[in-house]
Amino acid sequence: MPTWLELVVRVGGVLVAFLTLPLVVGQAEHKVMAHMQGRLGPMYAGGFHGWAQLIADGVKFVQKEDITPREADRPVFRLAPVVALVPYLLVLLVIPLGPDDLVGQPLDIGLFFVLAVVGVGVVAVLMSAWASANKYSLLGGLRGAAQLLGYELPLVLAAASVAMAAGTLSLGGIVEAWRPWWLLWQAPAMIVFFVAGLAEIRRPPFDMPVADSELVFGYMTEYTGLRFAFFLLAEYVGIVVIAALTTVLFLGGWQGPFADAQLGWLWTLVKVFAVSFVIIWLRVSYPRLREDQLQRLCWLVLVPVALAQLVLTAAVRLAL
Amino acid sequence: MSERSGLPGTGLVKGLAVTLKTMTSRSTTQQYPDVAPELPPRSRGVIALLAENCTVCMLCARECPDWCIYIDSHKEEVAVPGAARPRQRNVLDRFDIDFSLCMYCGICVEVCPFDALYWSPEFEYAEYDIKDLLHDKDHLGQWMGSVPPPPAHDRNGEPAKEEATAARKAAAPTSSAVARPGPGPAADGSAT
Numbered sequence: 462m463p464t465w466l467e468l469v470v471r472v473g474g475v476l477v478a479f480l481t482l483p484l485v486v487g488q489a490e491h492k493v494m495a496h497m498q499g500r501l502g503p504m505y506a507g508g509f510h511g512w513a514q515l516i517a518d519g520v521k522f523v524q525k526e527d528i529t530p531r532e533a534d535r536p537v538f539r540l541a542p543v544v545a546l547v548p549y550l551l552v553l554l555v556i557p558l559g560p561d562d563l564v565g566q567p568l569d570i571g572l573f574f575v576l577a578v579v580g581v582g583v584v585a586v587l588m589s590a591w592a593s594a595n596k597y598s599l600l601g602g603l604r605g606a607a608q609l610l611g612y613e614l615p616l617v618l619a620a621a622s623v624a625m626a627a628g629t630l631s632l633g634g635i636v637e638a639w640r641p642w643w644l645l646w647q648a649p650a651m652i653v654f655f656v657a658g659l660a661e662i663r664r665p666p667f668d669m670p671v672a673d674s675e676l677v678f679g680y681m682t683e684y685t686g687l688r689f690a691f692f693l694l695a696e697y698v699g700i701v702v703i704a705a706l707t708t709v710l711f712l713g714g715w716q717g718p719f720a721d722a723q724l725g726w727l728w729t730l731v732k733v734f735a736v737s738f739v740i741i742w743l744r745v746s747y748p749r750l751r752e753d754q755l756q757r758l759c760w761l762v763l764v765p766v767a768l769a770q771l772v773l774t775a776a777v778r779l780a781l
Numbered sequence: 782m783s784e785r786s787g788l789p790g791t792g793l794v795k796g797l798a799v800t801l802k803t804m805t806s807r808s809t810t811q812q813y814p815d816v817a818p819e820l821p822p823r824s825r826g827v828i829a830l831l832a833e834n835c836t837v838c839m840l841c842a843r844e845c846p847d848w849c850i851y852i853d854s855h856k857e858e859v860a861v862p863g864a865a866r867p868r869q870r871n872v873l874d875r876f877d878i879d880f881s882l883c884m885y886c887g888i889c890v891e892v893c894p895f896d897a898l899y900w901s902p903e904f905e906y907a908e909y910d911i912k913d914l915l916h917d918k919d920h921l922g923q924w925m926g927s928v929p930p931p932p933a934h935d936r937n938g939e940p941a942k943e944e945a946t947a948a949r950k951a952a953a954p955t956s957s958a959v960a961r962p963g964p965g966p967a968a969d970g971s972a973t
Contacts, residue, residue: 497800501810746796 475554475565482733483697486704487515489734490697490741497745518690525686532594533683541592542684542691545585548578549698556705557633559715559725564633571632572624575706576617579661582699583609586663586670589692590680601679604752605663605670611759612660612667618767619654622774623647623710636714643711646777650770651711653763655736658707660759662699664740666747669755704736705729712736822929825885826904829928830876830921834897837871841889841898849882850889851875876918881911899928 462470491514495502507513529535552575554565568574583606590602624630626647627638644651660667671679681692708714712732715725750758811818820826837854853875860867890898901924908914934941940948 493804496804496808499803499808499810501808501812504812742797742800746800747793 471565472554475550479550479553479698482701483694484515486700486734486737486741487697488512489737490700490744491515493738493741494745497742522686522690527686527688528683530594530683534592534594537588537592538683539688541585541589542688542695544588545582545695546691546698548581548585549695549702551578552702553698553705555632556702556709557636557714558729560633560637560722563715563726567633568631570630572620572630572635572710575632576620579616579702580609580613582661583613585695586680589684593680593683595683597676597678598680598682601670601672601676601682604672604676605680607752608660608663608667608670608755608759611756612657612763615653615759615763615767616657616661618764618771619650619657620710622650622767622770623654625771625774625778628778632709632714636709636716639713639716641713641716643713647711647770647774649766650774651707653767653770654711655703655707655739657759657763658703659740659743660755662696662703664696664700665744666750667755668749669752672749700737700740701733704733704740707736708732820902820904822902823900823932824902824904825887825900826902827880827900827906827924828878828883828887828890828921829899829901829903829924830878830918831897831899831925832873832876832918832922834895835873835876836895836897837873838894840892840894844888844892846886846888847882847884849879851877851879873918876921877915878921879915880906881914899925901925901927902929903927 492502492510503511503514505511506517529538555568555571555574557564557567586605586609587602590598590605593599623635623643626643627635629635629638663670670676671681673679676682681689684692708729714732715721715729717724717728717731721728837852839852842848842850842852852873854871854873856869857872858867859870887900890900903924906914906916939945
C-alpha cells in the first residue's frame with residue numbers, strides 16, 4: 462500500500478470515529494438519562510425509538526441564525542468552538558483501537574501528547590468566555606480555568622503512575638504491558654484519572670463552568686447555531702476521549718477474554734462504551750458540586766491520592 | 782459532609798443504585814397520540830345528551846354553577862286519538878353546553894331526573910377557537926355512543942325502586958293494571 466493511501470485510510474478512519482462515536486454516545490445519553498429518570502426520551506425522530514434525534518438536532522442547529530454579539534471580540538469568538546473541538550480530534554488520532562498498528566498514528570510519546578493536547582481545552586474555554594463580552598460567560602470561563610488548571614495535576618499524576626508501571630509513554634506499549642492484576646494495583650490511579658477526566662471535560666457533577674441553572678450556560682451563553690453545536694459535539698467527543706483514555710491506560714485496551722489479535726478492536730469499543738455509560742450514569746445520579754467543594758476535592762483528595770499511588774507504583778516497580 | 786452512618790461513600794452508592802433501578806424498571810410514560818390511553822371505565826370526559834329523554838324541565842340549567850347550559854323549547858299540541866283534549870308536550874329546540882365554561886362538576890348529570898345527561902369518557906374535543914367549544918344537542922348526542930353501560934347493581938344492596946315496585950305488582954296482580962293515583966299499593970312511589 463502506498464504511503465498516501467495508508468495515510469488517507471488512517472485519517473479517514475479517525476474522522477469516521479470522530480463523527481460517529483460521539484453521536485452514539487450522545488444518543489445513549491439521551492436514552493439512558495431518560496430511562497434513569499423514568500422517561501422514554503426521544504421517540505419520534507427516525508422512527509425507531511428516536512434513533513435519529515441527534516441528526517435532527519444537527520439539522521436544526523445548521524438552520525439557526527449565527528449570531529455574534531456586537532461587543533464580542535469577533536475573531537476570537539468565532540475561533541473558540543474550533544479550538545474546543547480540534548484537540549479531541551487530535552487525541553483520537555493516537556488512541557490505539559487494537560494491536561498491530563490499528564491506530565491512527567502510533568506515537569512513542571503518545572501519553573505525553575494526549576495530556577498536552579487535552580490541556581488545550583482550557584484555552585477554548587477562556588477564549589469563548591472572554592470574547593463573549595458577557596458577565597455570565599466570563600464567570601463561567603474563570604470557573605472553568607480554575608477547574609481545568611486544578612484538575613490537570615491529578616490527571617497527569619495518575620497517568621504518570623501508569624506510565625511508570627508500564628515503563629513507556631506509548632499508549633500501545635502501555636496496553637501491551639498491562640496485566641489484569643493492574644486493575645487492583647492501579648485502582649486508585651484509575652479512580653483519580655477518571656474523576657479528574659470528568660472534571661476536565663466539564664461533565665456533571667463537575668459542570669460548574671457551564672452550570673445552566675446559575676450561569677445560564679457559562680461560556681456557551683452567547684453561542685448559537687453551528688458554533689453552539691460544535692461545543693456540544695466537543696462535549697460528547699470529550700466523553701469518548703476520556704472513556705478511551707481510561708480504557709487504554711487502566712482497563713487494558715484491546716486485551717479481552719479471548720482472541721485479542723482478531724477481536725481487539727471490539728474489546729476496546731466495548732470498554733469505551735462501558736466507561737461512557739458510567740460517565741452518563743454519574744451525571745444522572747449526582748448533583749453539581751459547589752465551587753469550593755470542587756477545589757477541595759481536587760487538592761485535598763485527588764492530588765494526595767495520586768501522589769500516594771505514585772509512591773506505591775515506584776515501590777512495586779523497584780521490588781519486582 | 783455530615784453523613785455519620787456507616788462507610789464513607791454509601792450515599793454515593795445508594796444514589797447510583799436508585800438511578801440504575803429506575804433505568805431497569807419499566808417507564809410509565811404513555812405514548813398518547815399513538816397509543817390510546819387506558820382510562821378508568823367511568824372517566825368524566827364530556828357530557829353527552831340523550832335528547833329523547835329530555836323534558837325541558839330546566840333543572841340542569843338552573844343547577845349549573847357557571848350557567849353554561851342553554852335550553853330553548855316550544856310547546857307542541859299532541860292530539861291523542863280517543864283522548865278528551867289534545868295534550869301539550871315540550872319540544873327541545875336547543876340544548877347547548879359551553880365547554881369553555883363548564884367545570885365538569887357533574888351536577889347536571891346528577892340532577893337530571895330523566896337520565897338525559899351522561900358522562901362520556903371521550904376527551905379529545907379540543908378546538909382552536911374558544912367559540913367552537915359551544916356544542917349543540919346534535920354534537921352532544923354523538924357522544925352517547927361512547928357512554929359505558931350503567932354499572933351493575935350491587936348484589937347485596939337494596940333492590941332498585943323500579944324493581945321493588947314491579948315485584949310488588951307481580952305479587953298483587955288484582956289491584957290495578959292502570960297506574961292511576963288512587964287506592965293501591967303501586968301509588969306510594971309517585972304520590973310522595
